[in-house]
Amino acid sequence: MGADLRESEFSPSDKKWGTHEFHLFDRRYHHVRCVDLFDLHSVKRGTDVMIDMAWIQFSLYLAALIGLAKPLGVYMAQVYEGNIPHPMRWLSGLEKAIYQLTGQGKSEEMSWKNYALAMLTFNTAGFLFLYFLQRLQGILPLNPQGLPAVSPDSAFNTAISFVTNTDWQGYGGESTMSYLTQMVGLAVQNFVSAATGMAVLIALIRGFARKKMETVGNFWVDLLRSILYILLPLAVIWSVVLVSQGVPQTFDRSMTAIVVQPASTRVFSEAGPTKDAQGQIRAEQTIAVGPVASQIAIKQLGSNGGGYYNVNSAHPFENPTPLSNFFEVLAILLIPAAFCCTFGVMVKDRRQGWALLTVMSIIFAVFLVIGYSFESRPNPLIAQLGVDQPIGNMEGKETRFGVGESVFWATATTAASNGSVNAMHDSFMPLGGLVPLVMMLFGEVIFGGVGSGLYGMIAFVIVAVFVAGLMVGRTPEYLGKKIESFEMKMALVALLVTPFFVLSLTALALMTSAGKAGIFNSGMHGFTEVLYVFSSAANNNGSAFAGLAANNFFYNVTLGLAMFFGRYWIAIAMLAMAGSLARKQKIPASAGTLVTHTPLFIGWLIATIVLIVVLNYLPVLALGPVIEQLMLNQGMMF
């Protein structure tokens, strides 16, 4: 196809796209592309030719992230240890008042079981509240668009989704949820689900930091401090920055505009065309606004990702400028990265925190480069139609972000369990889309969710230490704590629960007509859509290959279950480990102790993580994106 176009008017360098064969890792291809870029665009694009700005953007993002991780991480450690830093002390009156209102003694320490019970009870209350809020929104106030009640299965799915910090959205925000539901339902869970993950992590860190103790802290104190001193202040700052860039923050109803092009072929509102004073037909555009900025700020900071609008941060109102994009993508990774430093401070060995941050950054950078190198190539099927794709695959991407900032976001949002998007992952090139998929399949430990990322990473550390211990024939230790069979069991529970749900539910969906009915793209890509959605749910990410029609009974229920087990199974296992570690004596380091902050250990940990993911998922990855890329290279369509 497209032969008629190919043979006619295009410059010689463009013809290459039509006839050149593409291979997975083809050096010739790169060569051709460089020459091509130079020939075609040196005149048009001027200085952009020699340096790809994306590499500078990536480096600056990571530099800003790591630069901010230390001060924020140290601050958070002070908050959790109860030494509230001076500038924030004015909030401690409010903190005390809340303890009094809820009847909580600040000093009341909890065993791990008690801590877990408090967490589960609190999350259950949040779930029920959110469910009934959605079911009743039609008769509740702050609903200027008059939106009806959400269906039972969708409300169930959404309630689990927001309580587990997944923020998978089966619905379109602006056309489903009233202002009231968005504000006192979804936005509140953005704070408390994030704070729940942070509290669990802090309990686990205390397990390492304490010795011969039965308790791991007080859930209510950790929860409240996470919100009051960390999430709320950051969210206010981020909201104001976002509004300054054009993100709406208003309680007015949607705006109705008379569009500029008269006599359009299209009519924008169901009411039909309206006529102006001259009797000329004009079309209308209804523009949804609302209290957007306050929700976007926290959904980015709290690794939630649930957007105000259907297309999330690709929407020009959710993410209007390159500066808003910078702040939003920085917010995705900020707290998870800072927690590495918090960890170092609290276990009194900062090098341990830096080692984990280094592991995360290296894996992140490698996959970022892989993703960008595939996504920044033209789609050969499109190129042969005579289309110029100088910056790569633009289907499903916004002009203001281009390919580089879209790929960075995609990698960050899936590395962290955020799941917000600024481009449509479903339309990524096959191996470009493999990157966000794999980042989730790492179990959301490469930065990961706020709190949940680092406790997942610590599960990997336990396994790495254990395997290293087997090799040298010593009892494994980490941070002076003996790693024994109970810790190993809990670590493995945490690491195996998500592969179990991802793989078995993907298989179930592909064997049932209800599961297959949701698939949008045919061929291998449709398989990847299903694999992606269960990876996203079980790992509490919430991003989507959004072509999949998932707002139906089958997906609402299966995804709901995957999100539930993916969250609490791991969280409870980690709290159990915290309880066991806190009881143990600390062993002083000796000459035979495995050092866990050296480049050697960093490499070993990376190898362990990669090995476990490869063992779990290589076959399904080969069946999905890898085959699709090979087919695409052959010019095949589905």
Next chain:
Amino acid sequence: MLKHLWTSLKMLLILTVLTGVVYPLTVTAIAQLLFANKANGSPIISNGKLIGSELIGQQFDDPKYFWGRPSAISPTYNASASSGSNLGPTNKALIVAIKSRVATLQAADPDQHSPVPAELVTASASGLDPHISPEAANYQIPRIARLRAIPEAELVGLVERSAQGRLLGIWGQPRVNVLKLNLALDELRSSRTNPRGSGSAGVIDSH
């Protein structure tokens, strides 16, 4: 257990008030005080009428106007239900859609033989993308110049003036806001003595 339940309910209530009411109201107050226009959706008002938002693209398929990104929403550029196409890179429907968009562009300007800029034939992520690259605007200049009887050089100048570069030379992509560009284009026409509607010939479906 019962104690936790009671604490949970009280804590949830307090945190709902704090993060669900006090927080958004505080942000709204700050936003309306400091950036009222932006907080209200960056509206563009002309002759007392709301004609759109600076940040939200509109459908342009009349050949006398600059066209923006194809929108996958139905109806296109419906700013109350954003959506991308979600078509995968090997989906026949994607290739067919792009082929037809290429054909539409070429039918609107048969003399234009340059390769078609990607943004004009690939659907944006939001379906509301307000921008195209300066290259994609320049590609359309000969067509608009012919239909509006405006010298090409004047339009080249217009696109140059409307184009936004990268932030600090680093962030974002060079781009042109299509709605603002078209408003400026209409200004250009009304400041000349060109008769109205000279080129309103065929409105071409971009799909």
